[in-house]
Amino acid sequence: MNRRDFLSSACKIAAFAGAAGFVNTAYTQTETRPNIIFILADDLGWGDLGCYGNPRIKTPNLDKLAAKGTRLTQFYTCGSVCSPTRVSVLTGNFPARHAIHGHFASTDQNKQRGMPDSLDPAVQTLPRLLKSAGYITGHIGKWHIGIEDASEYGFNEAKTTNGGGSDAYAMPDGYQAFRNNSTETFTDDAVDFINRHKSSPFFLNLWYLDPHATLEPSDELLKEYEHLRVSEKFTGAQQIYYSIVTNLDRQVGRLLSVLEEQGLSDNTIVIFSSDNGPEDIYISNASHSAAGSQGPFRGRKRSLYEGGIRVPFIIRWPGKIGAGEVDDTTVMTTADLLPSLCRTAGVGNYRPVDGEDLSHVFKGKEVKREKPIFWEYRFPDYSYHINRSPLMAMRRGNWKLLANPDGSRIELYDIKTDPMELDNLAEEKPELTETLFTRLLKWHKSLPEGEISPNAGSNGYNWPETLNR
Amino acid sequence: MNRRDFLSSACKIAAFAGAAGFVNTAYTQTETRPNIIFILADDLGWGDLGCYGNPRIKTPNLDKLAAKGTRLTQFYTCGSVCSPTRVSVLTGNFPARHAIHGHFASTDQNKQRGMPDSLDPAVQTLPRLLKSAGYITGHIGKWHIGIEDASEYGFNEAKTTNGGGSDAYAMPDGYQAFRNNSTETFTDDAVDFINRHKSSPFFLNLWYLDPHATLEPSDELLKEYEHLRVSEKFTGAQQIYYSIVTNLDRQVGRLLSVLEEQGLSDNTIVIFSSDNGPEDIYISNASHSAAGSQGPFRGRKRSLYEGGIRVPFIIRWPGKIGAGEVDDTTVMTTADLLPSLCRTAGVGNYRPVDGEDLSHVFKGKEVKREKPIFWEYRFPDYSYHINRSPLMAMRRGNWKLLANPDGSRIELYDIKTDPMELDNLAEEKPELTETLFTRLLKWHKSLPEGEISPNAGSNGYNWPETLNR
Numbered sequence: 011m012n013r014r015d016f017l018s019s020a021c022k023i024a025a026f027a028g029a030a031g032f033v034n035t036a037y038t039q040t041e042t043r044p045n046i047i048f049i050l051a052d053d054l055g056w057g058d059l060g061c062y063g064n065p066r067i068k069t070p071n072l073d074k075l076a077a078k079g080t081r082l083t084q085f086y087t088c089g090s091v092c093s094p095t096r097v098s099v100l101t102g103n104f105p106a107r108h109a110i111h112g113h114f115a116s117t118d119q120n121k122q123r124g125m126p127d128s129l130d131p132a133v134q135t136l137p138r139l140l141k142s143a144g145y146i147t148g149h150i151g152k153w154h155i156g157i158e159d160a161s162e163y164g165f166n167e168a169k170t171t172n173g174g175g176s177d178a179y180a181m182p183d184g185y186q187a188f189r190n191n192s193t194e195t196f197t198d199d200a201v202d203f204i205n206r207h208k209s210s211p212f213f214l215n216l217w218y219l220d221p222h223a224t225l226e227p228s229d230e231l232l233k234e235y236e237h238l239r240v241s242e243k244f245t246g247a248q249q250i251y252y253s254i255v256t257n258l259d260r261q262v263g264r265l266l267s268v269l270e271e272q273g274l275s276d277n278t279i280v281i282f283s284s285d286n287g288p289e290d291i292y293i294s295n296a297s298h299s300a301a302g303s304q305g306p307f308r309g310r311k312r313s314l315y316e317g318g319i320r321v322p323f324i325i326r327w328p329g330k331i332g333a334g335e336v337d338d339t340t341v342m343t344t345a346d347l348l349p350s351l352c353r354t355a356g357v358g359n360y361r362p363v364d365g366e367d368l369s370h371v372f373k374g375k376e377v378k379r380e381k382p383i384f385w386e387y388r389f390p391d392y393s394y395h396i397n398r399s400p401l402m403a404m405r406r407g408n409w410k411l412l413a414n415p416d417g418s419r420i421e422l423y424d425i426k427t428d429p430m431e432l433d434n435l436a437e438e439k440p441e442l443t444e445t446l447f448t449r450l451l452k453w454h455k456s457l458p459e460g461e462i463s464p465n466a467g468s469n470g471y472n473w474p475e476t477l478n479r
Numbered sequence: 480m481n482r483r484d485f486l487s488s489a490c491k492i493a494a495f496a497g498a499a500g501f502v503n504t505a506y507t508q509t510e511t512r513p514n515i516i517f518i519l520a521d522d523l524g525w526g527d528l529g530c531y532g533n534p535r536i537k538t539p540n541l542d543k544l545a546a547k548g549t550r551l552t553q554f555y556t557c558g559s560v561c562s563p564t565r566v567s568v569l570t571g572n573f574p575a576r577h578a579i580h581g582h583f584a585s586t587d588q589n590k591q592r593g594m595p596d597s598l599d600p601a602v603q604t605l606p607r608l609l610k611s612a613g614y615i616t617g618h619i620g621k622w623h624i625g626i627e628d629a630s631e632y633g634f635n636e637a638k639t640t641n642g643g644g645s646d647a648y649a650m651p652d653g654y655q656a657f658r659n660n661s662t663e664t665f666t667d668d669a670v671d672f673i674n675r676h677k678s679s680p681f682f683l684n685l686w687y688l689d690p691h692a693t694l695e696p697s698d699e700l701l702k703e704y705e706h707l708r709v710s711e712k713f714t715g716a717q718q719i720y721y722s723i724v725t726n727l728d729r730q731v732g733r734l735l736s737v738l739e740e741q742g743l744s745d746n747t748i749v750i751f752s753s754d755n756g757p758e759d760i761y762i763s764n765a766s767h768s769a770a771g772s773q774g775p776f777r778g779r780k781r782s783l784y785e786g787g788i789r790v791p792f793i794i795r796w797p798g799k800i801g802a803g804e805v806d807d808t809t810v811m812t813t814a815d816l817l818p819s820l821c822r823t824a825g826v827g828n829y830r831p832v833d834g835e836d837l838s839h840v841f842k843g844k845e846v847k848r849e850k851p852i853f854w855e856y857r858f859p860d861y862s863y864h865i866n867r868s869p870l871m872a873m874r875r876g877n878w879k880l881l882a883n884p885d886g887s888r889i890e891l892y893d894i895k896t897d898p899m900e901l902d903n904l905a906e907e908k909p910e911l912t913e914t915l916f917t918r919l920l921k922w923h924k925s926l927p928e929g930e931i932s933p934n935a936g937s938n939g940y941n942w943p944e945t946l947n948r
Contacts, residue, residue, distance in 0.1 A: 063940065186710060226712050238763045241655060243695050246766035247716055291760075291769055294707045297715035300760055300769050306864040306940035395775040396865065396899055430865055432901055471532065471775035 043145070043211040043355055044327065045278040047200075047265075048099070048347070050215070051258060052092065052152060052222035053311060055288035056320050057303030058255055064303060067252045068234065071263030072282060072324065079280070079326030080335040080374065086343045086405075087286050090318040090387045091311060093154050095285040095344050096217070100135045100155065100163060102348025102363030104384050108133065109458040111388050114156045123389070124460025128156025131163055134361050136348045138164025140213045143357040148203050151196040151217040153177075169199055171219070190226045192219045197261040201268045208272050211355070216265070220258045223289060223296030227253035251301035276328045279354070279372065283344075284321040287311045290393035308431045312391040314403035314412060315431050319385060325372060332374045339376035341405065342368050343383055382406040384453045390465035401467030404450040411436075411446040414467040415454055420447060512614070512680040512824055513796065514747040516669075516734075517568070517816070519684070520727060521561065521621060521691035522780060524757035525789050526772030527724055533772060536721045537703070540732030541751060541793065548749070548795030549804040549843065555812045555874075556755050559787040559856045560780060562623050564754040564813050565686070569604045569624065569632060571817025571832030573853050577602065578927040580857050583625045592858070593929025597625025600632055603830050605817045607633025609682045612826040617672050620665040620686040622646075638668055640688070659695045661688045666730040670737045677741050680824070685734070689727045692758060692765030696722035720770035745797045748823070748841065752813075753790040756780045759862035777900045781860040783872035783881060784900050788854060794841060801843045808845035810874065811837050812852055851875040853922045859934035870936030873919040880905075880915040883936040884923055889916060 056062060060069045061076040062083075088098035093113045094105035101108065109125055120127050137147040141164050149165045153173035160168035169178040171192070179195065181188035188195075200216045231253040232245065240246035262282065269275045287310045288302025302310075309315025323342065325331055342350075345365030352360055353369035366381045385403040400412040400419040408426040413419060422436040422443050436443045525531060529538045530545040531552075557567035562582045563574035570577065577599065581592055589596050606616040610633050618634045622642035629637035638647040640661070648664065650657035657664075669685045700722040701714065709715035731751065738744045756779045757771025771779075778784025792811065794800055811819075814834030821829055822838035835850045854872040869881040869888040877895040882888060891905040891912050905912045 224710050226710055240764050240766060241693050241695055244714055244719060244767065246763060247760060247769065248763055248766050250713060291716060294715060294717055295709050297707075297709060297717050297770060298713065300716065301766060306938075308865055396777055396901070432865070433903060434901070469775075 042277060043143075045211055045274060046140075046145075046213045046351060046355065047204075047269075047278060047280050048213075048215050049262060049265075049280070049282045050096075050099070050152075050217040051282070051284040052217070052219055053286060053289050053299060053302065054221055054255065054258075054284035054322065055302045055304045055310070056307060056317065056322060057305030058221075058288065059322050061324070062305060062322050066248070068256050069259040071259045071266065072322075075262070075266065075280065075282060075326050076324045077334045078328065079324055079333065080331045080337050080371075082323040082325075082337045082340055082342060082371070084338065084341045085283065085321060085323030086319050086341070086383060087284070087321055088319075088344045088383075088385065090286050090309075090314055090385065092222075092285050093156075096153075096155050097129050098344040098365075099215075099347055100129065100137070101133055102136065102345050102360075102365040104345060104364045106384075106386050106457045107364065109460055111386065111460065114154060122461065123463075124458070126156065128158035129163075131158050134363070135163045136351060137213060137215075139348070139352055139357050139360050140164075140355055141166060143355065144211065145355065146207045146210050146212040147214075148207075148212065149215040149217070150199045150203065151192070151215070152219050153217070165215075167203065186224060186226060189219055189224070190228065193258055193261045197265055200265055204265075204268060204272065204274065208274060213351075213355070218258060218261075221251060221254045221299060221302065223293065223299045225250050225254045225298050227257065231257050247298040247301040250298040279325065279327045279351075281347075282322065282324040287313065287318040287321065290397070292393050306430060309397045309399060310393060312387060312389075312393065313397050314385050314387055314399040314401070315397060316425070316429060317397065318399070319403075327372055330373055331371070335374070337371065337376050339378070340368060340371050341379050341383070342371060342377075345383075346379075382449070384450065386454060386457070388460075388462040388466045390463050390468065395469045395471050398469040399467070401462070402450055402454055404446060404453070406446065406449075409442065409446065411443065411450055413447055413450060415451060415462070417447070419467060419469075422446070511746060512612075514680055514743060515609075515614075515682045515820060515824065516673075516738075516747060516749045517682075517684050518731060518734075518749070518751045519565075519568070519621075519686040520751070520753040521686070521688055522755060522758050522768060522771065523690055523724065523727075523753035523791065524771045524773045524779070525776060525786065525791060526774030527690075527757065528791055530793070531774060531791055535717070537725050538728040540728045540735065541791075544731070544735065544749065544751060544795050545793045546803045547797065548793055548802065549800045549806050549840075551792040551794075551806045551809055551811060551840070553807065553810045554752065554790060554792030555788050555810070555852060556753070556790055557788075557813045557852075557854065559755050559778075559783055559854065561691075561754050562625075565622075565624050566598050567812070567814040567834075568684075568816055569598065569606070570602055571605065571814050571829075571834040573814060573833045575853075575855050575926045576833065578929055580855065580929065583623060591930065592932075593927070595625065597627035598632075600627050603832070604632045605820060606682060606684075608817070608821055608826050608829050609633075609824055610635060612824065613680065614824065615676045615679050615681040616683075617676075617681065618684040618686070619668045619672065620661070620684070621688050622686070634684075636672065655693060655695060658688055658693070659697065662727055662730045666734055669734055673734075673737060673741065673743070677743055682820075682824070687727060687730075690720060690723045690768065690771065692762065692768045694719050694723045694767050696726065700726050716767040716770040719767040748794065748796045748820075750795075750816075751791065751793045756782065756787040756790065759866070761862050775899060778866045778868060779862060781856060781858075781862065782866050783854050783856055783868040783870070784866060785894070785898060786866065787868070788872075796841055799842050800840070804843070806840065806845050808847070809837060809840050810848050810852070811840060811846075814852075815848075851918070853919065855923060855926070857929075857931040857935045859932050859937065864938045864940050867938040868936070870931070871919055871923050873915060873922070875915065875918075878911065878915065880912065880919055882916055882919060884920060884931070886916070888936060888938075891915070 061073040087095040089095035097105040141147045148167040153170035171179045235249040238249040289296040289299035291300030304317030307317035309317035349367035350369040383405045391398045403412045412421040421434045423431045530542040556564040558564035566574040610616045617636040622639035640648045704718040707718040758765040758768035760769030773786030776786035778786035818836035819838040852874045860867045872881045881890040890903045892900045
């Protein structure tokens with residue numbers, strides 16, 4: 011990376027984080043470095059797993075993972091849609107810092123949204139940091155971080171789909187046919203990766219396409235939920251969605267069995283999470299995904315209310331993190347993974363990021379975070395009106411502020427006592443609201459310039475006054 | 480009706496209404512009495528028609544009905560599920576007064592719920608009042624007011640389904656096959672009824688089964704929404720639900736054409752409404768119905784939030800009520816239909832009911848109601864947590880109070896400024912809240928005794944504190 015590259019990308023990061031130096035994590039070189047497997051589901055909601063309270067979807071393997079590990083109830087994605095969250099995992103930053111506000115689409119669409127066509131490959135990334143510290147790094151499955159090849163970001167091996175022209179997965183029968191079996195295929199390749207690299211510390215991203223629409227479970231998978239069939243003629247949303255989630259669970263179970271067989275379970279950190287909340291029924295090809303659950307929260311995918319950004323997070327590291335524990339205290343995000351995993355893996359130096367080192371969580375400690383969290387989503391959300399949030403959000407302590415940059419729709423919630431975000435305290439607490447709004451606005455103004463969609467942050471309806479008379 | 484019957488049913492009504500006498504509507508006998516057609520859809524939401532702002536479902540005939548008539552935006556059903564609303568239409572009373580709290584089911588289930596097996600046929604009913612005043616009265620389609628024959632309630636003609644053992648509609652190919660064509664069948668019979676009775680004033684209930692699940696539109700109907708198909712393998716919720724609503728619209732269109740051909744349009748009041756909000760996706764055989772819209776409101780079927788009880792209401796009466804008007808002021812309910820239609824039809828005397836005579840609405844006037852509205856739903860609601868209401872509700876003026884009888888979950892909303900019911904003002908307005916709660920509780924205590932389901936009025940979730948550790 012030359013000096014100009016540094017200025018054009020990395021330097022901004024340092025400036026934002028308020029420190030230009032390097033972070034020294036002072037790790038102990040003598041500790042055995044754990045393998046890390048980060049499994050990311052796509053559009054799986056907070057309420058979609060048995061261990062998160064779902065009474066209908068069968069997820070025995072993930073429930074078992076939670077029973078042998080710890081489950082966080084306040085884990086957030088840094089995006090309310092796909093690509094931004096993925097960018098935050100890779101970079102440890104809020105995605106808007108890289109001008110990645112929505113999902114990567116066509117070049118024209120990206121341009122229209124003020125987005126590049128890829129995350130700049132020169133930025134500091136989690137896999138590059140781990141690789142430079144001796145890890146074998148791999149990425150298998152969904153990419154969706156733009157048209158640049160995943161291997162450009164520090165992976166020794168990358169086999170991706172949804173990565174522009176660089177997709178490695180062959181799709182002889184067309185995309186849908188490939189999708190239908192992709193969870194098995196990715197798992198096969200993950201098993202292969204593990205078998206080949208079992209003797210070295212490895213980091214593996216295993217990013218599934220499921221349960222993102224379009225869903226087409228096989229007849230065999232549907233059988234499990236035959237009791238939820240709508241009619242002889244039509245298969246219902248529940249039967250389809252639940253079948254896909256249960257299959258995802260089975261494939262994760264298969265992967266965990268391999269770890270067990272290879273004697274790797276004890277020295278492998280396994281993390282399971284999702285990239286955002288569940289899809290809404292208004293997306294035509296995703297109408298089955300409306301059976302996905304955001305748990306008790308307000309909001310689904312695209313929303314900055316909890317249901318759009320709060321997702322399952324299970325971590326298993328036998329002997330280090332508690333078994334069957336529920337961490338209700340730690341407020342953690344996808345951007346915290348870079349500093350936390352670097353610390354855990356013994357990676358000494360990295361440039362400051364938005365995320366916070368919460369690696370003590372991996373040792374079974376509940377941690378009180380210091381840094382606030384910021385979100386934005388600058389595109390319209392046509393879903394159920396009650397779930398449409400303002401376009402910016404911030405969480406500091408137990409307070410969450412949502413607002414539009416023009417000062418409309420200012421909402422303040424005490425997330426601990428009001429996780430559904432129904433009791434707006436903005437009027438009752440004007441000073442706190444003002445302080446947080448100023449801070450949120452400052453953050454938003456510090457982002458790279460770009461278009462904001464006219465309908466972003468609106469929950470408008472053709473309500474009586476404006477109904478077409 | 481003997482004295483004992485009177486005491487066991489009707490007398491309570493008089494006592495509740497605060498007057499034991501008869502209402503004198505002082506109608507003008509010389510006016511030509513209008514025919515009345517009351518079309519009731521099943522589980523159709525406030526937001527499911529083009530004229531109520533739906534940009535996707537095609538309902539040209541109902542939109543035209545609204546363009547030639549008036550559309551109310553604050554019309555309520557007196558039940559959040561099927562049977563109670565239907566009882567309120569028939570009796571002019573809140574259904575709980577008759578111990579009808581939920582849908583009629585098996586005798587065992589009714590008993591368990593503290594419900595009779597039918598509405599007492601001896602009670603005062605709208606068709607009996609109209610019949611006694613010279614109207615030919617008919618009921619075609621869904622009944623669901625118990626096992627007693629619909630003809631016992633004052634109909635000259637009744638051809639029903641879902642009426643216990645008295646169902647008149649033959650179902651040679653099984654229930655679903657019948658359902659699939661029921662909207663056409665009912666319309667055929669309505670046309671026949673109109674043709675036979677065109678020279679006398681008539682009152683016709685035309686109660687459709689659609690778009691209540693289970694939905695199975697024909698391939699021909701699905702074609703209209705082919706662009707919303709999920710995949711080659713699966714038909715999606717939107718395609719299925721929208722097809723059914725559009726077919727309902729077509730059949731209503733056919734009926735209106737017949738009125739036009741017969742020269743009856745000018746002297747026929749046509750009303751279109753629905754029995755409650757749209758179904759929730761958690762009901763397995765109704766997962767396609769999740770594509771139904773409650774508009775901007777909180778709540779769906781079973782909920783006492785607006786989305787469960789606020790429905791479309793279109794009334795056309797050429798020359799009397801305005802064409803293309805939107806009445807945002809009048810707060811009207813299904814219980815108001817009895818007094819309002821009696822007045823309009825020139826029916827002189829009826830015993831007091833819970834409903835209010837708002838017949839001026841039918842003459843194009845916006846009316847400010849005097850009586851409060853009361854609701855209850857004493858069974859659990861397993862839908863999306865945010866939509867689950869307390870078990871009692873009351874509206875007086877623009878205030879809506881929701882609460883459980885034990886004083887938990889007291890919520891006060893200003894419906895005019897907060898139609899989404901998100902800004903709970905109970906703490907800010909303790910005196911008003913107390914007054915309304917006392918009144919609501921008094922009403923609830925005055926109802927016939929009966930079981931309340933343990934989970935009624937709860938929006939609980941296995942939230943962190945109680946998650947299975």
